[in-house]
Structure formats: C-alpha cells, structure tokens
Amino acid sequence: MVEVERVETSASAGGHEERQSRAVRKVKVWHRRSMVDSVEHAAVLKRVHDEAPWSGRYAFMITMSAAIAILGMLLSSPAIVIGAMLISPLMAPIVGLGFALATFDWPEVRKSLLALVGGTALAILFTALIVLLSPLQDMTSEILSRTRPNLFDLLVAVFSALAGGYATIKGRGETIVGVALATSLMPPLAAVGYGLAAANMAVAGGAFALFLTNFIAITLCVALMARLYGFGSALSPRQTQGQAVALVLLFVVLAVPLAISLKQIAWEAWASRAIRNSITAEFGGNSRIVALEPVFTGSKLVVRATVLTDRVHGKATEDLERRLSKSLKRPVQMQLSQVLANQGSGRAELERARAADTDVGVDRLVRADMAARLSLVSGVPVDEVLVDSVARVATAQVQDGRSLVELMQAEARLATDSPGWTISLLPPPGALPPFALSDSILEDELQAQAIAWALGRRGTDSARVSARRLTGESAAAANARTALVAQLLEAQGVIVEQAPALPVDRELERDRGREAVRAVQIEALPPAPKSEEPEETSAVKSGKARVGQA
Numbered sequence: 001m002v003e004v005e006r007v008e009t010s011a012s013a014g015g016h017e018e019r020q021s022r023a024v025r026k027v028k029v030w031h032r033r034s035m036v037d038s039v040e041h042a043a044v045l046k047r048v049h050d051e052a053p054w055s056g057r058y059a060f061m062i063t064m065s066a067a068i069a070i071l072g073m074l075l076s077s078p079a080i081v082i083g084a085m086l087i088s089p090l091m092a093p094i095v096g097l098g099f100a101l102a103t104f105d106w107p108e109v110r111k112s113l114l115a116l117v118g119g120t121a122l123a124i125l126f127t128a129l130i131v132l133l134s135p136l137q138d139m140t141s142e143i144l145s146r147t148r149p150n151l152f153d154l155l156v157a158v159f160s161a162l163a164g165g166y167a168t169i170k171g172r173g174e175t176i177v178g179v180a181l182a183t184s185l186m187p188p189l190a191a192v193g194y195g196l197a198a199a200n201m202a203v204a205g206g207a208f209a210l211f212l213t214n215f216i217a218i219t220l221c222v223a224l225m226a227r228l229y230g231f232g233s234a235l236s237p238r239q240t241q242g243q244a245v246a247l248v249l250l251f252v253v254l255a256v257p258l259a260i261s262l263k264q265i266a267w268e269a270w271a272s273r274a275i276r277n278s279i280t281a282e283f284g285g286n287s288r289i290v291a292l293e294p295v296f297t298g299s300k301l302v303v304r305a306t307v308l309t310d311r312v313h314g315k316a317t318e319d320l321e322r323r324l325s326k327s328l329k330r331p332v333q334m335q336l337s338q339v340l341a342n343q344g345s346g347r348a349e350l351e352r353a354r355a356a357d358t359d360v361g362v363d364r365l366v367r368a369d370m371a372a373r374l375s376l377v378s379g380v381p382v383d384e385v386l387v388d389s390v391a392r393v394a395t396a397q398v399q400d401g402r403s404l405v406e407l408m409q410a411e412a413r414l415a416t417d418s419p420g421w422t423i424s425l426l427p428p429p430g431a432l433p434p435f436a437l438s439d440s441i442l443e444d445e446l447q448a449q450a451i452a453w454a455l456g457r458r459g460t461d462s463a464r465v466s467a468r469r470l471t472g473e474s475a476a477a478a479n480a481r482t483a484l485v486a487q488l489l490e491a492q493g494v495i496v497e498q499a500p501a502l503p504v505d506r507e508l509e510r511d512r513g514r515e516a517v518r519a520v521q522i523e524a525l526p527p528a529p530k531s532e533e534p535e536e537t538s539a540v541k542s543g544k545a546r547v548g549q550a
Contacts, residue, residue, distance in 0.1 A: 039169055039229050049108055052096025054115040061089045066123035069190040070130050076140035081187055088186040098222025102231045127193025135511045146191040147206035149213040151269045161218035165225030213261045268296055271328055282316050283309050301330050306337040337382050338372040370394045395424040404450035427454045434519035435485045452492035462525040466499035468517055475501045485520040495528045
C-alpha cells in the first residue's frame with residue numbers, strides 16, 4: 001500500500017514537472033519567434049557600432065550641446081537646457097556600450113568607452129571655460145536641480161533606457177530623440193564644469209554622481225534589452241582570456257557604484273517618507289505640509305518644512321528633532337514654519353490662553369504665529385524673524401534675489417492681513433538694483449515706488465541717479481534718461497541728485513550686454529538734513545511783504 005502511494009506521488013510529481021517544462025518550452029518558442037527572430041541582429045549591430053565611436057562630428061556636437069546647456073543653466077532657462085539635451089550625442093556611445101556588453105564584444109566596448117570618456121571630459125572642460133569667461137556665475141535653480149541623484153532621476157533613466165534599447169533594436173530612430181530629452185546626461189556634465197570653475201566641489205561631485213548613476217543605469221538596461229532580443233556572444237568575435245576578464249571587471253566596476261548609489265537613494269526616499277509621516281503625526285489630520293525640503297548633505301540632516309495648521313504647536317520643532325534623530329539614527333535639525341490655516345481658530349486658542357491667564361503662553365503663540373507668516377512671505381527662516389509681541393513689530397532681513405517690487409507687495413499684503421502690527425521686510429543689503437526703463441509708464445512708476453520703499457526701509461529719502469553713455473550715444477541722451485528716472489523718483493517723494501553721464505565703457509557693454517548698461521544706476525544717499533526753523537506759511541510771508549511795502 002505504501003509502495004502504491006509512493007508510485008502515485010512520484011507519477012503526480014512527474015506530471016507536474018512535465019506540465020511545467022511544456023509551459024517553459026512554449027514561452028521559449030514564443031520568445032524566439034516573436035522577439036529574437038523578428039530582429040535583423042547584424043544590421044542593428046552595424047548601425048549601433050557606426051554611431052558609437054569618436055568622430056569629428058561627435059566632438060563638435062558635444063561641444064555645442066555643452067555650451068548651450070551651461071548657458072541655459074546660467075540664464076535659468078529650461079527651454080535652452082532642453083535644446084541642449086535634444087542635440088546631445090552622448091546616447092550613441094552609451095547605447096553602443098550596452099550592446100557591446102550584451103554581445104561580449106571587447107573591441108566595441110573599448111571604442112564606446114573611449115568616445116564616452118573623451119566626450120565627458122570635453123563637455124566638462126568646455127563648460128568650465130565658459131563659466132570662467134562669463135559675467136554670470138550665480139548658482140541658479142537649473143544648476144542646483146542637477147547636483148544630486150534621487151529615486152525619480154534613476155527611474156527616468158531606467159525607463160528611458162528600456163525605451164531607447166527597444167527603439168534601437170526595432171529601428172525607431174525618431175524615438176531616440178525623446179530618450180535623449182528624457183535622460184539627464186548633458187546638464188549634469190555642465191553642472192560639473194560649473195562646479196570646477198566656481199571651485200565648488202560639492203556641486204561638481206553631486207552633479208557627476210547624477211551623471212554616473214544615469215549613465216550606468218542606461219548602459220545596463222540597454223544591455224538587458226539587447227539580451228532579451230537575442231543579442232549574445234555568438235554575434236561577436238571570439239574573446240581572449242584577458243579580454244573576458246576585462247569584461248567581467250567592467251561589469252563589476254559598473255555594478256558597484258550603481259549599487260552604492262541605489263542604497264543611498266533608497267535610504268533617502270525612506271527617510272523622506274519617515275519625515276513626512278512624523279510631521280503629519282505631530283500636527284494631525286487637519287494640517288497640511290505645504291513645503292518639505294530635507295537636505296541630506298553634511299553630518300547633520302537639515303529639514304526645512306512649512307506646515308499649514310489650525311493651531312500653533314509650541315514644541316513641535318524640539319519633538320520632531322528628537323523623534324527623527326532617534327528613528328533615522330542621525331542628528332536632525334528642523335527649520336519649521338507653522339502657518340495658521342484658520343485665523344479664527346488661532347484667535348480662539350489665544351483667547352483660551354488668556355482665559356487661563358497664561359501670559360507666557362499668549363506671548364509665545366503670538367510670536368510663533370507672526371514669525372511663521374512672515375517667514376512664509378519673505379523666505380527667511382523662522383528663527384531669523386524678529387518679533388516684538390509687546391510693541392507689535394515684526395522685521396525680517398531678506399537675503400534672496402527677489403525683486404524690490406515683489407518684496408514691497410509682499411510686505412503690503414502681510415500688513416493688510418495683520419491689523420495693528422508694523423511689518424518691515426528689509427531689502428537685501430548692498431547696492432540698489434539699476435532702474436531699467438520700460439515701454440510701460442505703469443511699470444516704471446511701480447519700479448520707482450519700489451525704490452522709494454527700499455530707500456525708506458534703509459532710513460533715507462535721498463538718492464543719486466546716473467546713467468552711462470552707450471556706444472554711439474550722446475551725453476545729452478544719457479542725461480535725458482537720468483532726468484526721466486529722477487522725475488519718476490521725485491514723484492514718489494525721493495530727493496534726487498542727478499549726476500553727469502558716465503563715460504562709455506565698451507568692455508562693460510560686451511560683458512554685461514547693452515540693455516543692462518543702459519539701466520540707470522541708483523545710489524542711496526544719507527537722508528536730507530531737516531530745517532531747524534519751521535517753514536513760514538504763505539499768510540505770514542504775505543503779511544511780512546505788506547509790512548515791508550508799508
């Protein structure tokens with residue numbers, strides 16, 4: 001009986017294995033007929049190998065793409081950066097390297113790597129040269145966005161590489177343009193050049209890490225897609241033992257940095273979710289996280305967050321720092337801004353504090369509320385906002401590059417929303433921005449109003465205005481621009497001193513541009529001295545005149 005059961009069990013297992021093997025054979029047959037046999041392998045490899053090596057056209061297009069990318073990033077123009085990505089030829093050697101790895105073709109691996117390394121070095125050096133010669137060297141948002149790989153960058157690279165590999169195999173050449181646009185290859189190299197020229201190794205290192213992560217992910221995904229469509233070692237010449245070892249080492253060299261980057265990216269994604277969940281748990285379901293920016297560089301993790309909440313949480317910063325430092329096993333510094341979503345509930349909380357006769361609690365809530373609102377409007381961290389809840393005065397020193405018009409309007413909005421308070425947004429220190437005359441009198445008047453506001457915030461009502469002559473322009477025309485700006489400022493109550501036209505500076509025009517030099521310079525002067533004697537009225541003056549005539 002036992003033997004019969006064993007035989008039946010064995011027969012059942014054998015039948016199951018046979019069914020599995022039939023299913024596997026069907027999948028293999030489908031794969032060979034639908035995918036492998038549908039591809040002209042020799043034609044695809046010839047096309048890939050023809051486009052991958054170094055050439056004069058490749059070097060020229062790399063140079064032009066790099067130049068356009070860095071100029072677009074310095075001008076903070078996404079459209080220009082997109083144009084650089086469209087003409088970048090970097091995808092060709094990367095696709096060639098992926099196919100060479102799939103077929104174990106060492107000569108093609110070497111050609112593709114030489115083209116890739118040469119193009120990378122050329123792009124970095126040329127962009128660094130442009131930055132060194134450029135008058136614009138400020139770090140823009142376009143540069144900052146390319147200084148650190150994240151999970152979404154990696155996913156874009158993976159999906160784009162799979163699409164690019166498929167398009168190459170199927171001969172859909174027009175799809176490669178979209179793949180070049182989607183993958184972030186040339187802009188990070190331009191950011192590396194910027195970092196080297198500006199001696200900012202953090203930017204250079206982070207941007208190169210982004211490029212390296214994307215390059216490795218694209219190469220391995222293209223190789224995977226090629227293997228899926230039947231590209232293997234049978235399509236390449238026989239390798240020597242040394243070449244085989246070199247190929248294995250290359251796989252390791254590519255895989256190790258990608259694994260390290262993946263580990264860091266995964267940890268940062270997990271940490272970001274943990275930070276968001278902790279903030280949500282601290283403030284409850286009635287709150288909303290308006291902005292969350294964790295900064296992972298450095299020994300201390302800095303978290304900048306703005307929360308829209310129905311009530312102010314006095315110890316939220318300390319609680320979150322303690323909780324996150326424990327869960328993330330890393331020191332955490334919170335820069336938390338709390339903005340009351342419902343002013344009525346805020347007032348109700350203040351009334352409850354007053355009813356409990358807790359003056360300290362009332363003062364703390366008032367200061368926290370005002371500091372959070374002023375921080376949200378001005379962009380200044382909460383701990384740098386000065387609030388005097390007794391005198392009802394709030395002041396913030398702005399450091400970013402917002403225009404004077406934006407700051408003036410932001411201060412006005414906040415003052416309207418805060419009756420009984422004196423709100424002061426102090427414009428950034430340094431020289432006032434030049435007055436660029438426009439075709440609209442309304443824009444010019446608004447600009448003059450903003451300059452008068454900025455002078456007032458600096459404690460003065462006086463300014464000196466001067467225009468510089470342009471090449472081919474007369475001194476009278478430059479003085480006319482000075483007079484027009486002076487008239488606009490005087491209409492806003494500014495005491496203006498008009499300076500003679502400055503001489504022509506062709507080098508300045510070449511470096512900054514003709515329109516920038518055309519703008520009229522504004523220099524703040526000490527306030528005009530007040531007359532100690534009161535001004536006589538017209539009635540007194542006429543009375544004196546009548547006495548004199550008599």
